[in-house]
Amino acid sequence: xxxxxxxxxELERLEALLNRQRPDRVPLWPLSLGYSVVNAGYTITDVxxxxxxxIDAQMWAYEQYGWLPIVVIPGPLAAWPALExxxxxxxxxxxxxxxxxxxxxxxxxDEDILNLKIPDNxxxxxxxxxxxxxxAYALERQPKGxxxxxxxxxxxxxxxxxxxxxxxxxxxYKKPELVHKTFRFVTDFQIAVxxxxxxxxxxxxxxxxxxxxxxxxxVISPKMFKEFCLPYLKEQHxxxxxxxxxxxxxxxxxEQNENLPFWAEVEMGDPGIISVGHEIDLARVAEFFxxxxxxxxxxxxxxxAQRPHEIYEATRDLVVEHKDxxxxxxxSLGCELPPMAPAGSVWAMTKAVNDFGWYE
Amino acid sequence: xxSEDRTKEILEGLKIAVKDFEExxxxxxxxxxxxxxxxxxxxxxxxxxxxxxxxxxxxxxxEYFVPELLMCSDAxxxxxxxLKPAIEASGRQSEVKGSIVLxxxxxxxxxxxxxxxKIMFEVAGWTVHDLGKDVxxxxxxxxxxxxxxxxxxxxxxxxxSMLGMPEVIRKLxxxxxxxxxxxxxxxxxxxxxEKYGADGYAKTAGTAxxxxxxxxxxxxxxxxxxxxx
Numbered sequence: 001x002x003x004x005x006x007x008x009x010e011l012e013r014l015e016a017l018l019n020r021q022r023p024d025r026v027p028l029w030p031l032s033l034g035y036s037v038v039n040a041g042y043t044i045t046d047v048x049x050x051x052x053x054x055i056d057a058q059m060w061a062y063e064q065y066g067w068l069p070i071v072v073i074p075g076p077l078a079a080w081p082a083l084e085x086x087x088x089x090x091x092x093x094x095x096x097x098x099x100x101x102x103x104x105x106x107x108x109x110d111e112d113i114l115n116l117k118i119p120d121n122x123x124x125x126x127x128x129x130x131x132x133x134x135x136a137y138a139l140e141r142q143p144k145g146x147x148x149x150x151x152x153x154x155x156x157x158x159x160x161x162x163x164x165x166x167x168x169x170x171x172x173y174k175k176p177e178l179v180h181k182t183f184r185f186v187t188d189f190q191i192a193v194x195x196x197x198x199x200x201x202x203x204x205x206x207x208x209x210x211x212x213x214x215x216x217x218x219v220i221s222p223k224m225f226k227e228f229c230l231p232y233l234k235e236q237h238x239x240x241x242x243x244x245x246x247x248x249x250x251x252x253x254x255e256q257n258e259n260l261p262f263w264a265e266v267e268m269g270d271p272g273i274i275s276v277g278h279e280i281d282l283a284r285v286a287e288f289f290x291x292x293x294x295x296x297x298x299x300x301x302x303x304x305a306q307r308p309h310e311i312y313e314a315t316r317d318l319v320v321e322h323k324d325x326x327x328x329x330x331x332s333l334g335c336e337l338p339p340m341a342p343a344g345s346v347w348a349m350t351k352a353v354n355d356f357g358w359y360e
Numbered sequence: 361x362x363s364e365d366r367t368k369e370i371l372e373g374l375k376i377a378v379k380d381f382e383e384x385x386x387x388x389x390x391x392x393x394x395x396x397x398x399x400x401x402x403x404x405x406x407x408x409x410x411x412x413x414x415x416x417x418x419x420x421x422x423e424y425f426v427p428e429l430l431m432c433s434d435a436x437x438x439x440x441x442x443l444k445p446a447i448e449a450s451g452r453q454s455e456v457k458g459s460i461v462l463x464x465x466x467x468x469x470x471x472x473x474x475x476x477x478k479i480m481f482e483v484a485g486w487t488v489h490d491l492g493k494d495v496x497x498x499x500x501x502x503x504x505x506x507x508x509x510x511x512x513x514x515x516x517x518x519x520x521s522m523l524g525m526p527e528v529i530r531k532l533x534x535x536x537x538x539x540x541x542x543x544x545x546x547x548x549x550x551x552x553x554e555k556y557g558a559d560g561y562a563k564t565a566g567t568a569x570x571x572x573x574x575x576x577x578x579x580x581x582x583x584x585x586x587x588x589x
Contacts, residue, residue: 034520044520096467098520103469165472169427170434173381218546219472221425254546258422304519305552338519338547 007358011144014068017293017328018146018247020271026323026357028331028350029068029295031251031275034098034339035346036061044092044339047074048100051134055141065350068330069145070207070249071138076100076127078212080150081189082161084119084126098339107163113178116162116185118192128193135201148207148249151194152240155232156220157212158186165214172224179228187232191239203244207273209251210237211263216254225259230266237267248272250292253335255279264288271327278334282322294325297334298349304338308348315352323357331357362396370398371407374439378411379418381431383438386411390442400446405485408439412483420566426472429565433479456487458576459509460542463491463500465528468521473545476565477513484569497524501531504539510579511572514558516545522552529557538583540575544568 008016013023032039033054037047040057047054054074062069076082079089079100087106092098107113119125123132131149138147159168159182171179197206210233215225237248248269252259254277268274272292274285278299285294302314315331322329331353337346362370370393377385386408393403415432418424424432460481464471471493481488489507491499504512512532516522525543532539543553544562553561560575562568 090469092467094467096465096518096521096524098467098518101469165426166430166475169430172427173431217422217425219426221428224425224427299549300519301522301547301549301552304522304547305555336519340520340523 010062010066010068014070014145017330018271020328022328022359024359026319026329026331026353026359027068028066028353028357029070030332030337030346030349031072031335032058032061032067032337033072033074035337035341038339039064039343044097048076048091051130052137055134055138059142065346066354067350069142071142071145071147072209073131073134073138073147073149075131075134075150077150078102078157079161080153081126081158081186082106084128084189085116085162087162089127098336102161102164105162105164105167107182110175110178113163113182113185116182118189122192122196128196132197132200135197135206139201139205146207146247147205148209149197151197151206151208151245152190152210152236152248153212154210154215154236155183155186155229156214158190159183160214162186165219169219172220172228176228183228183232187236191236194240194245195243198243198245203240204246206245207247207249207269208240208245209249210268211250211252211275213253215252215259216256217258218255222258222262226262230262233263233266241267241269246270249275251275251335252280253277257284260284260288268292273330275332276334282318282325282329286322286325286327289327291327293328293330294322295330295332297332300333300335300338303333303341303345303349306345308342308344311345312348312352315349316356319353319356323359362393362398366396367398367402370396371403371410374403374407375411375414377439378408378432378435379414381415381428381435383435386435386439387442390439394442394446400443400450401452404440404443404447408436408443409483409485412436412479416480416483416566416569420564426476429476429479436479436483455485457485458511458572459487459489459507460511460513460572461489461491461500461503461507461509462513462515463495463503464493464515464517465500465521465524466494466496467524468516468518469493470517470545471515473517473565474513474515477515477544477562477568480565480569481572486569486572497528498531500528501535504532505535509539510576511540511542513542513544513562513568513572515543516547519547522547525558526556533557538579540572540579542568542572542575 007024013027016023036057082102085106088104090103275295373389
């Protein structure tokens with residue numbers, strides 16, 4: 001990092017936090033999948049069409065800015081799972097897209113739900129082969145540090161990909177038994193995929209990406225979250241721990257204040273990394289997840305639209321206020337770093353962490 | 361012909377059926393309204409629509425969420441299905457409160473927020489021109505010109521798709537300086553809306569109609585001020 005004091009390396013900072021020790025300075029790790037690839041001279045389309053570009057670009061950005069060595073596997077994100085069950089996915093293209101979306105949901109009728117089945121050849125289904133190849137490449141390119149993989153987004157996310165959000169929301173009242181049937185299925189499916197990964201790679205190096213925005217209280221009530229999602233999440237996360245996944249990257253996304261007490265009942269790793277949106281005060285993360293690392297949570301729109309000096313000040317305020325969170329603190333945004341954020345704005349954020357993030 | 365008290369009872373029945381998302385009850389009360397001679401237009405606006413407005417209030421108070429609003433909307437439509445033929449047969453036109461072009465901007469297919477906004481404008485008596493999702497930027501301008509709408513509502517859920525908004529706003533204002541532009545969506549906040557040149561920002565579907573009405577009121581006051589000046 002230009003102008004930074006000499007101290008621990010970024011890997012040492014990450015290892016310190018994961019071992020529940022305080023590093024010498026607040027580290028910085030923005031969710032920078034899209035930004036890193038654009039920064040390296042490619043397009044958002046390349047994030048998903050060329051995994052090597054995607055992973056190399058993240059490592060390039062980490063070295064350029066001095067960010068933590070945590071590589072994200074460029075999976076189908078909110079479009080997971082769809083291709084695996086006969087649906088269609090639209091990959092980002094053009095000037096304004098950011099992420100893959102489901103263009104045709106696999107489930108078109110109630111009967112389709114009853115017929116959902118984990119593919120016999122799981123290793124060859126949909127996006128799974130590309131994700132496996134991506135993990136292998138990421139682990140090879142980055143022998144230390146963490147790899148975050150799309151393994152554990154919750155049942156509202158995966159259910160939405162299969163069924164569609166409006167239909168799923170209506171079913172929660174009209175056909176709750178089918179919602180449970182769907183959530184049972186996606187939980188079993190994701191556990192099967194996680195087991196496949198754990199057989200092929202060292203699960204201690206892989207951080208399942210868990211959570212998701214469709215569970216937010218901008219969509220469903222905390223009561224529905226508790227009734228429909230919590231039991232499956234508890235089971236899923238506990239199964240991952242048994243398989244040897246040590247650290248989870250938990251990103252609930254959006255306004256989930258009323259869900260936090262329930263999320264706190266779910267296994268999050270040893271320790272987990274708790275990444276919340278700007279809608280949630282990091283003090284609440286410390287309250288509900290005292291043994292985990294807090295990550296966040298500058299509003300992405302600020303980085304996209306405001307001036308560098310404003311971003312610098314907003315970053316400073318967050319770092320100063322939250323650097324002493326007992327479980328440890330990583331500065332980040334509340335969601336993905338805007339892929340088209342001006343370089344000067346990203347540098348302002350990085351500089352503020354370096355100016356104000358040091359521990360005595 | 362229903363008495364005044366009975367009419368009130370029927371309107372309340374319609375309202376509660378929508379608020380409590382009881383589709384069958386909404387259809388039943390709508391049939392009762394027709395059978396007992398209640399003006400179908402009144403049954404729609406003072407019964408069904410009032411129920412949806414109550415649902416919007418509960419959404420703003422975080423007592424209702426997306427599933428509940430969608431269920432209320434289904435009950436509303438169940439009642440409307442019954443009343444619509446009678447309204448059309450009467451030839452009566454509703455008083456249009458305003459006209460809005462709505463859409464999710466290019467590159468973005470997240471339309472649930474926009475769909476909720478559409479429902480709330482419709483029940484508030486607005487004419488809604490819904491362009492859908494992933495709408496090419498130029499289409500907003502064409503549609504505003506074609507419909508001469510008072511307000512254009514742009515929605516985005518991604519920090520990349522929001523980047524198209526300033527271009528749409530600039531072109532809209534070039535064509536028609538009086539059009540009022542309302543932004544919404546997760547990456548938008550009041551500061552971004554202002555920076556992009558929009559006239560207003562709606563944090564939720566439940567506040568969008570009030571914000572649009574406020575923008576139109578301001579516009580009318582400006583116009584009156586100019587006339588006096």
